[in-house]
Amino acid sequence: MEHACVSSLLVLWLSLLPPVLICILLLSYLWTFQWLRPERIRQRLRRQGEKGPKPSLLLRNIPEMRRIQKQLAESDQEQQEAAAGGNHRFSSNYMAAWPLCSLTSTTGTRSTSLFVRDPDMVRELANCKSLDLGKPRYLQKQLGALLGTGILTANGDLWAHQRKVIASHFFMDKVKGMVDLMAGSANEMLVSWEDIVDRGGFHILSKIRQLQVAMAKQDIFAALPGSRYLPTKRNREIRRRGASIRDLILDIARRHEEEHDPPATSSASNSDGFLRSIVEGAKAAASAFSSCTPEDFIVDNCKNIYFAGHETTSTTAAWCLMLLAAHPEWQSRARAEVMEVVRHGKPLDADTIRKLKTVTMVVQETLRLYPPAPFVTREALRDLTLGGLHVPSGTGVRVPIALAHRDPAAWGHAGGDPDGFDPGRFANGVNLAVVELKVVLALLLPRFELALSPGYVHRPAFRLTVEPGNGVALVLRKLCSAD
Template sequence: MFQYEGRGRNRASLSLSLTNMELGFSSLRWPTLLPPVLLCVALVSYLYTTLWLKPERLRQKLRSQGVKGPNPSFLFGNIPDMRRIKQELAKSDQELEAGTTDTFSSNYLASIFPYLLHWSRVYGSIYLYSTGSIQILNVTDPDMVKELANWKSLDLGRPSYLQKELGALFGRGILTTNGDLWVHQRKVIAPEFFMGKVKGMVNLMMDAANAMLTSWENEVAREGGSAEMMVDEFLRNFSADVISTASFGSSFAEGKEIFNKIRQLQMALARENMLIGVPGSRYLPTKRNREIWNLDTGIHKLILDIAKRYERDSSGIKDLLRSIVEGAKTGPLSSCTPEDFIVDNCKNIYFAGHETTSTTAAWCLILLAQHPKWQSSVRAEVLDVCHGNPVHAEMLPKLKMVTMVIQETLRLYPPAVFVTREALDEINLGGINVPKGTNMRIPIPLVHRDPSFWGPNPDRFDPGRFANGIAGACKPSHMYIPFGLGARTCAGQNLAMVELKVVLSLLLSKFEFALSPNYVHCPAFRMTVEPGQGVPLILKKL
């Protein structure tokens, strides 16, 4: 059914457009062409309308309703302001953080997104800014966030720029699509992550975690009972093994090339790009774009090879990949070929299903290593619940403190930085008439560290704040959004929480761990917020 043809979507479409232009011009004689001056005027007029006039009309509609924000420049919007603020404020904030006794109790937004902190102080909880031609309504107002969470209509969806700027990684998968196609994708994928099915994956999670911890035990034994190890890559491989086996019927070893290429693609897309938001920039044959196109082509082929083999498999085992393959044959696929339906959704699951979970596990270990009292308390709970037995599904609800640690880690270091939505039609939100095409963005780390929602010391690691659940920790509770909000809440959150509980429980029952003196605390934004220079831990066998 599926036939692969080597591709680089952006490259191919650009080549086709240029070819058509050449054919068109070659069939005309110069006397019949518009004079060059008129061509230049037409081009300038088009660019002015697209890059300035249309966005400015949108901005004016919001300004007339009292929405403020920094004034944008032509073509680049507020990107120059972002660079300037980052240079000016990040240095002073980092110097201030360097004088604190606990670098973990500082808000990393000051170094990664200082302009968001600055503009929030200047313009309040709702303001407008631009990245190129993309207009963004930044929202931290709790009433508007609640309306976004409760919105049911399909006229509010995922931003169209995600398919353009991040199309190589997400394509038209569940993370980027809207309308009937998204509804179909959700029906196909979400049931595979219901808690009943996730509980049935605990044994394979145990197998993957035990294989990882056995290698750690061997290294510790070789080093005489204590060893320093960089654990983040191990965690990434563990999580990749789980999502591969649970969802695609293959081990990490088989899917290793896919995960490696997706990681390379993630790093390439996260690399600073001067032209982000500028229309057409993704078609330019820059070194970054060429790397992205090549990786996209390779990943497409690898995933399709697995899908072809799976379609020939007559075992009848029902898992996520089979559901995706079957879903490609039905549903509203007029804007998405069956081949792309399979590849794009697999890429979404490969990325979201392992990168975010492994990053959260790494932050959990860093925070527990930094706070040995909490580490000891959580270990005592694990030993009391498990009594030295393998973790099984019935034990998970009893691991209250483990859950609190995960929740607090997700509060301080949520892997996703923004909840993003686009008004696909004009809508009224929080008393504001939001024009069609406006992007709304909730900065999750900013919301998760706001003292008006979390009380005093919101930057401090304190799992005890979740002792009475999310409602007891956050007022109002809908401002805790590590997995997003509303109808588009992460479909895989059950898998992520169970996976984190399993790996933390096993690790705590076998090791004591502390941060290495070589650890450097520098959170970095690479599509997710991850430890910028890795996670070196000193492990000691219990």
């Protein structure tokens, strides 16, 4: 609703101005904010030796990006054959949504961006604790319908408050308590792969997924400044779905408060405790941050948790099944381990999941080859220095994760192929395990043998996360019970 109100007020205000003055204001805005300020940042970076493609005033690098994407779309057959042969070099396919992915470069997007692949600079970026480096401010506008000002886009004190409210619910002792819930959900999925699981909150998850797909669509106005305010079909769909999701989340929050008044005790379930923390955090945020209403705090952070948790995990699960189907030797090793650790129908628990070493290695290698998030994205909120490079305030800093994960210097040890699937890379252990995925694999592998369907098309697509563009078509063969 906020976007609709802003758009209406803007149209009303412009209608009261003479056409000549409107043109002058528009040209002044385009020159100052869309060209002059970004160009000053680019000049400061060029003087330090960092170069990038030259943008145009209105379309920036959009034509170049689309040209590269068109060329890559024509090479789908080559990607399919490479994946069938065990080579998963796909990253340039979705990285082409940005003009250049060199060591460090500048681009002509709304805010000049610096692409970082140098390992030392990436390490310094990851270890930076300064609030001078934060989330890009434009994301709150660009992805406002999906993420709002939740923990994935907020900065400063608001982000610190959200982290305090949310983080404790994802400490390992809390995650261990969720294993039973994960196993129950996975079992329901495996009983029938076709039936929709009728669980609380499913409609919200479905609608947020639809919103994500709508926001990933491109239209001819995407390059225009302020295009999100235009009454295009895409924008109308985004606003309609966003308003529907907001109503559903607030209705659940209201009913939750009514059902748990007085406050829930320590024996409350993890999900109840989490939602109560969000509601209580919203009340505290309302008195401390004038820009954040209680309703916005609840809605935005619930959507953020979905996107950061459910969507990324489900996408990684799809890639994991594809890789196991394409590499039956690792599928057999993981299945043998599960059947050895989980004997005679023993229920899964946190201790059992911890013992699944091969499954952990498979999950880690999946995340290396197909990371759900394509970039780590930050913005210099003030002038700062990274790796000896002076980064001006307003510069976007992006680390292309998939390219960093395929750096031969880091992943090509002993002549290994950094684009190949080799879970053995993690034999010595790296703390990247995802409990949800391990639960799913531990329950699935003893029941089914996986193979890629002849109709499977290997087409990674960037839709805010990196997901199988055409889904993952599998052939399942039910295995005899091990009991």
